[in-house]
Amino acid sequence: MEKINCNQFQLLNYYKKNRELYRKLGKRLERFLKQSFEKEKIIYHSITSRAKTRESFQKKIERKGYSCVEEATDLCGLRVITFLESETKIVEHFLRHTFIIDESNSVDKSDTLGEDKVGYKSIHLVATLPKSLLELPEFERFEGLKFEIQVRTILQHAWAEVEHDKNYKFSGQLPTDIKRRFKLLAGFLEIADREFESISKEITEYEKKVVNTIEGNTLHEIEINSTSLRKYLNKKFNITFSQGISPKIITLLHSNNINTLEDFSKIEELEIMKKYFGNGSKKFPARYDLMIKNLLDYKEKQL
Numbered sequence: 001m002e003k004i005n006c007n008q009f010q011l012l013n014y015y016k017k018n019r020e021l022y023r024k025l026g027k028r029l030e031r032f033l034k035q036s037f038e039k040e041k042i043i044y045h046s047i048t049s050r051a052k053t054r055e056s057f058q059k060k061i062e063r064k065g066y067s068c069v070e071e072a073t074d075l076c077g078l079r080v081i082t083f084l085e086s087e088t089k090i091v092e093h094f095l096r097h098t099f100i101i102d103e104s105n106s107v108d109k110s111d112t113l114g115e116d117k118v119g120y121k122s123i124h125l126v127a128t129l130p131k132s133l134l135e136l137p138e139f140e141r142f143e144g145l146k147f148e149i150q151v152r153t154i155l156q157h158a159w160a161e162v163e164h165d166k167n168y169k170f171s172g173q174l175p176t177d178i179k180r181r182f183k184l185l186a187g188f189l190e191i192a193d194r195e196f197e198s199i200s201k202e203i204t205e206y207e208k209k210v211v212n213t214i215e216g217n218t219l220h221e222i223e224i225n226s227t228s229l230r231k232y233l234n235k236k237f238n239i240t241f242s243q244g245i246s247p248k249i250i251t252l253l254h255s256n257n258i259n260t261l262e263d264f265s266k267i268e269e270l271e272i273m274k275k276y277f278g279n280g281s282k283k284f285p286a287r288y289d290l291m292i293k294n295l296l297d298y299k300e301k302q303l
Contacts, residue, residue, distance in 0.1 A: 007066075007067045007068070008061050008062070008066065008067070011057075011061055011066060011067075011068070011069060011072070012054065012057070012058055012061070014069055015052075015054060015057050015069075015072075015075060016054060019051050019052075019054065019075075020051075021141070021142070021145070022051040022052075022075045022076040022145065022147075023050075023051035023076070025051075025076045025142045025145055025147060026049030026050060026051055026076045026077065026078060026147065027049055028138055028139065028142070029049060029076075029078055029147065030047050030048065030049040030078060032133075033047050033078070033080065034047055036094070036098070037091075037094075040094065042087075042090055042091060042094060043082070043083065043087055043090075044080055044081065044082050044083075044087065044091065045081040045082055045083055045154055046079075046080075046081045047078065047079070047080050047081075048078070048079050049076070049077065049078045049079075050076075050077055051075060051076055051077075052074065052075050052077070057072070057075065060072070070146075072146075073102065073105045073126040073146045073147075073148055074126070074146075074147075074148035075145075075146070075147075076145065076146070076147035076148070077147065077148045077149075077150070078147065078148070078149045078150070079149070079150045079151075079152075079157075080149060080150070080151045080152075081152060081153070081154055081157050082151065082152070082153050082154070083153065083154060083196070084153065084193070084196055084197050084200055085153050085193050085194070085197055086197055086200075087153075088123055088151045088152065088153060091151050092123050092125070092151055095125055095127070095149055095151070096125070098130070099125075099127035099128065099129065099130060100127060100128045100129070100130050101125055101126070101127050102126040102127065102128070102146065105126040106124060106125045106126050106127075107123075107124050108123050108124075122150050122151065122152040122156055122160065123150065123151040123152065124148060124149075124150050125148065125149045125151070126146055126147070126148050127146070127147060127148075127149065128144065128145065128146055128147075129142055129143065129145075153193055155189040155192055155193050155196075156189070156193070158189070159182075159185060159186055159189050203227070206227065207227060207231060210222055210227065210228045210231045210232070211231055211235070213261075214231065214232055214235055214261070215235075219232075219260060219261035219262035219264075219265055220260050220261075220262040221260075222260060222261045223259060223260055224250060224253055224254070224258060224259055224260060224261060224263070224264060225250060226244035226245045226246070226247065226250055227244060228261060229245050229250070229253075229261070229264065229288075230244055230245055230288070232261050232264070233288055237273075241288070245288050245289060245292070246289050248289075249288075249289045249292050249293070252292075252293075252296065253292065253296075256296060256299075267295050267296070267298075267299050268295065269295060269298055272291070272294055272295055272298060273291055273295070275291075275294075276288075276290065276291040276294075
């Protein structure tokens with residue numbers, strides 16, 4: 001272990017006294033981001049926060065040779081995990097317009113890889129709170145404190161966590177062959193991220209096509225599935241359910257030879273349907289399942 005100099009010893013004492021403050025900053029920012037993302041309809045998988053342990057901070061100042069607290073930019077850290085890579089850019093845009101970003105200590109790891117390398121990908125933003133937030137009672141005590149926010153996809157996160165864990169067990173020196181395989185895996189996951197992105201865009205385009213077909217009243221062109229039927233019913237009742245209709249219900253419809261939206265329109269009974277959505281409620285997506293079962297029961301009794 002390297003010798004701790006006077007400045008570093010003072011840093012450790014500072015962090016010992018203030019770690020709880022950094023922990024509370026992380027928790028407050030975590031709640032703030034979750035509330036803000038919900039308000040702005042920003043899609044994400046998870047948001048977590050942490051304050052470095054004293055032991056972790058000591059190892060870092062020995063490795064980095066910090067001489068003042070301003071150099072330690074990640075005493076408070078947050079991590080935003082998204083589903084798609086395009087969502088990381090949306091999150092980054094929000095963060096850049098919400099906090100004061102320390103550009104000299106912020107980096108998009110993708111840019112550092114270059115065109116001929118694969119490996120760790122993540123957006124790291126070092127920030128402080130702007131005046132607009134510091135004026136709020138819940139943030140005023142955190143003035144001047146820096147924090148780091150990492151933004152990455154689920155696949156990028158999985159790779160980074162496994163790579164970090166195994167590197168740690170080998171004291172940062174994995175055998176060459178294993179390191180190469182980790183790099184190759186990063187390449188595969190990057191391809192997977194791009195494929196998820198492509199599939200997501202195709203689903204969005206399909207939903208637009210369904211809406212256009214419904215508006216054009218060419219229902220015979222659209223096969224019934226969870227997405228198409230949800231879109232059709234959402235438009236009919238002017239509501240915005242996002243959860244798909246259950247696969248069991250779709251299978252039940254097909255077994256009754258109801259294969260297109262036009263087939264479904266022929267079993268509609270508005271009086272039955274209004275019982276489920278006449279009050280304009282936008283909750284309980286399961287109502288679609290119950291309503292469709294009721295329509296099928298009614299159809300069977302009419303035969």
